[in-house]
Amino acid sequence: MRILAAMSGGVDSAVAAARAVEAGHDVVGVHLALSRAGGTLRTGSRGCCTIEDAMDARRAADRLGIPFYVWDFSERFRDDVIDDFIAEYRAGRTPNPCMRCNEKIKFAALLERALELGFDAVCTGHYAKLIDGPEGLELHRASDAAKDQSYVLGVLTAEQLAHTYFPLGSTPSKALVRAEAEERGLAVAHKPDSHDICFIPDGDTRGWLAEKVGTAPGEIVDRTGAVVGKHEGAHAFTVGQRRGLSLGVPAPDGKPRFVLEVRPVSNTVVVGPKEALATAEIAGERFTWAGRAPSTAEFACDVQIRAHADPVAAHAVLADGVVTVRPEVPFEGVAPGQTAVMYDGTRVIGQFTIDRTVSAVPVGA
Amino acid sequence: MYLDHAATTPLRPEARDAWVRTAEELGNASSIHGPGQSARRLLEDARERLAAVAGCDPIEVVFTSGGTEASNLAIKGLWWARAERRDTVVLPDGEHHATLDAVEWLASHEGAAVRSVALDAVGRIAVDVFARALPGSALATALVANNEVGTVNDAAGLAAAAGATGVPLHLDAVAAFGHVPVDFDGWRADAAPTAGLVAMSLSAHKIGGPVGVGALLVSRTATIAPLVHGGGQQRSLRAGTQDVAGAVAFAVAAELAEAEREAEAERLAALREKLVDGIRSSVPDAELLGDPVDRVPGNAHVLFPGARGETLLFLLDQAGIAVSTGSACQAGVPEPSHVVLALGRSADEAREVLRLTLGRTSTDADVDALLRALPSAVERARAASAR
Numbered sequence: 001m002r003i004l005a006a007m008s009g010g011v012d013s014a015v016a017a018a019r020a021v022e023a024g025h026d027v028v029g030v031h032l033a034l035s036r037a038g039g040t041l042r043t044g045s046r047g048c049c050t051i052e053d054a055m056d057a058r059r060a061a062d063r064l065g066i067p068f069y070v071w072d073f074s075e076r077f078r079d080d081v082i083d084d085f086i087a088e089y090r091a092g093r094t095p096n097p098c099m100r101c102n103e104k105i106k107f108a109a110l111l112e113r114a115l116e117l118g119f120d121a122v123c124t125g126h127y128a129k130l131i132d133g134p135e136g137l138e139l140h141r142a143s144d145a146a147k148d149q150s151y152v153l154g155v156l157t158a159e160q161l162a163h164t165y166f167p168l169g170s171t172p173s174k175a176l177v178r179a180e181a182e183e184r185g186l187a188v189a190h191k192p193d194s195h196d197i198c199f200i201p202d203g204d205t206r207g208w209l210a211e212k213v214g215t216a217p218g219e220i221v222d223r224t225g226a227v228v229g230k231h232e233g234a235h236a237f238t239v240g241q242r243r244g245l246s247l248g249v250p251a252p253d254g255k256p257r258f259v260l261e262v263r264p265v266s267n268t269v270v271v272g273p274k275e276a277l278a279t280a281e282i283a284g285e286r287f288t289w290a291g292r293a294p295s296t297a298e299f300a301c302d303v304q305i306r307a308h309a310d311p312v313a314a315h316a317v318l319a320d321g322v323v324t325v326r327p328e329v330p331f332e333g334v335a336p337g338q339t340a341v342m343y344d345g346t347r348v349i350g351q352f353t354i355d356r357t358v359s360a361v362p363v364g365a
Numbered sequence: 366m367y368l369d370h371a372a373t374t375p376l377r378p379e380a381r382d383a384w385v386r387t388a389e390e391l392g393n394a395s396s397i398h399g400p401g402q403s404a405r406r407l408l409e410d411a412r413e414r415l416a417a418v419a420g421c422d423p424i425e426v427v428f429t430s431g432g433t434e435a436s437n438l439a440i441k442g443l444w445w446a447r448a449e450r451r452d453t454v455v456l457p458d459g460e461h462h463a464t465l466d467a468v469e470w471l472a473s474h475e476g477a478a479v480r481s482v483a484l485d486a487v488g489r490i491a492v493d494v495f496a497r498a499l500p501g502s503a504l505a506t507a508l509v510a511n512n513e514v515g516t517v518n519d520a521a522g523l524a525a526a527a528g529a530t531g532v533p534l535h536l537d538a539v540a541a542f543g544h545v546p547v548d549f550d551g552w553r554a555d556a557a558p559t560a561g562l563v564a565m566s567l568s569a570h571k572i573g574g575p576v577g578v579g580a581l582l583v584s585r586t587a588t589i590a591p592l593v594h595g596g597g598q599q600r601s602l603r604a605g606t607q608d609v610a611g612a613v614a615f616a617v618a619a620e621l622a623e624a625e626r627e628a629e630a631e632r633l634a635a636l637r638e639k640l641v642d643g644i645r646s647s648v649p650d651a652e653l654l655g656d657p658v659d660r661v662p663g664n665a666h667v668l669f670p671g672a673r674g675e676t677l678l679f680l681l682d683q684a685g686i687a688v689s690t691g692s693a694c695q696a697g698v699p700e701p702s703h704v705v706l707a708l709g710r711s712a713d714e715a716r717e718v719l720r721l722t723l724g725r726t727s728t729d730a731d732v733d734a735l736l737r738a739l740p741s742a743v744e745r746a747r748a749a750s751a752r
Binding site (some may be wrong): 028033055067069070072074112113116118274 | 529683745749
């Protein structure tokens with residue numbers, strides 16, 4: 001196959017590309033330039049858009065003996081990921097930009113361009129497995145549960161999965177990937193893992209958002225609507241948050257209070273006790289199926305609502321264009337905008353963006 | 366197949382031999398002893414030979430590490446030695462980044478005011494427009510030939526305008542030297558000591574010399590400050606142990622390029638015409654940018670509406686054909702060409718160009734290979750760009 005290897009400059013994508021070459025594919029390496037204002041040098045574990053990262057990717061490609069190019073997706077990234085991230089926070093939701101990047105950039109813009117230019121598939125260093133099942137291609141969790149990235153790939157559709165290649169999915173641990181990189185003479189073998197949000201270089205998401213969204217003083221209220229404090233902008237808060245609430249009025253029970261809801265229209269933040277974070281139901285109308293759609297309108301599944309959350313057994317219903325999920329044990333602290341990924345064992349069934357949540361604890365309870 | 370001779374062109378065997386032979390000679394050209402004198406002799410021979418080709422006195426040749434250093438020395442050097450109460454730099458649109466960025470640095474760090482000069486639709490600096498921008502300015506800079514679209518300027522006219530207004534002028538002749546007539550003394554004409562053409566940048570690797578060697582021709586009467594201080598070499602304008610081998614290889618390449626210039630110009634212009642005709646017959650809406658006739662002979666700069674240059678470059682490279690989008694790169698990503706924008710084209714068009722440049726080793730086979738690969742590449746690039 002002709003394979004386009006997306007190379008971030010990190011160890012995972014370098015080893016993935018190496019395995020694609022070793023499997024006998026015709027591989028071309030591409031580094032995505034996602035920011036035109038990227039820095040020169042990498043700082044700490046952040047940033048995937050520096051000149052140093054592009055250089056690391058280039059040197060890995062050199063080591064593998066494959067051609068290497070830098071493709072500019074900075075405009076698409078700004079429009080589809082960064083601006084979307086800001087808009088979601090403005091709307092009081094909590095987005096996952098890595099997921100949006102997979103959905104709109106890596107497995108959309110990049111994959112489309114690759115196919116147009118004559119490639120058969122895009123290869124990445126994601127930890128997830130593609131299995132050719134009896135009913136078609138299936139997306140599964142990686143063998144290394146600690147590194148599993150099937151959650152952020154939950155947005156991929158059957159068509160996208162058909163042109164995707166994840167060579168690292170069956171590797172038992174990341175340590176083995178690093179050892180393999182070392183063996184292959186890849187200089188990135190000991191490069192730190194990247195985490196946090198790549199376009200917020202200093203990791204200060206609140207500060208970055210405050211700059212983009214601006215401050216807007218508003219009220220903090222409890223579940224009865226009584227004003228218990230003030231804030232400098234609702235965007236700085238996310239459901240489940242405890243820190244950063246400077247409340248003038250103590251809770252009646254003296255226990256700490258948590259953000260229960262962010263209301264962007266009235267610029268109000270609702271707080272309450274930890275128990276009130278319990279969520280009995282989540283629903284959304286923006287959904288996709290990884291491979292095939294479920295055969296029944298109601299099905300049992302395990303649902304994961306964050307990249308590093310444990311899955312929870314649940315009952316899902318698809319009706320009138322809306323997916324509704326009720327967990328057996330309530331979720332704690334679900335923010336609209338988060339993605340719920342549904343699994344059948346290790347297999348990804350599909351995902352939806354959470355539009356609506358129902359508390360497990362009625363007001364006044 | 367290599368169609369990017371404007372980026373760099375193959376090293377001439379004669380230049381390579383002279384380069385290696387000289388590099389094996391012992392001696393610092395500034396040393397007083399015998400080996401030093403031998404090195405100095407080789408260096409000054411090279412300086413004289415290059416001066417003869419470029420039309421200046423040997424003392425006016427200041428060897429540098431390349432065209433970019435030469436342009437920086439000219440622009441910053443003239444700025445720091447400028448006449449009192451003159452704080453404006455005349456900068457035509459579409460200049461090479463070596464001059465453009467040097468001027469912008471002066472603007473942001475030294476308080477220089479920048480007066481731009483619009484190009485015409487083929488990328489030429491009109492002498493009368495340029496002349497109107499000159500009065501009262503500290504210095505002016507201009508390309509002899511545009512490195513992207515290939516249009517050749519009226520260098521003599523630009524120099525005369527600078528002379529007439531009492532403004533010192535730097536000409537960037539990197540893309541022109543060895544390809545079109547270049548004559549420092551002739552263009553300088555009878556300008557006053559510190560006015561008119563006072564400095565001109567040259568580069569060795571664009572004419573078959575080595576990368577890392579260039580020269581700034583600095584008029585003996587120019588007022589200019591050095592950027593690099595040290596041992597006082599080269600009129601104290603560019604300190605540092607002199608690269609004798611590089612200078613010799615540059616001189617050899619310059620002589621050869623000049624000797625074959627007219628015949629090569631004719632051969633390459635014919636080859637370019639064949640290339641452009643072939644492109645037009647397979648991609649009817651492709652458009653040659655720049656002056657159709659008065660251009661660097663081996664340069665074909667073509668707009669492919671609806672096809673990203675970056676994508677075409679990728680597809681042609683995959684087919685084994687090396688071309689360029691012509692514009693500067695940021696971490697490997699081509700920027701929309703500021704030169705194409707300066708021609709009055711849209712931002713989309715500025716991303717839909719390829720610069721195809723022929724040189725000494727180009728043959729019909731190169732052109733045929735490109736013409737074979739191009740139609741499907743354009744079709745694919747258009748489909749990919751449409752998304």
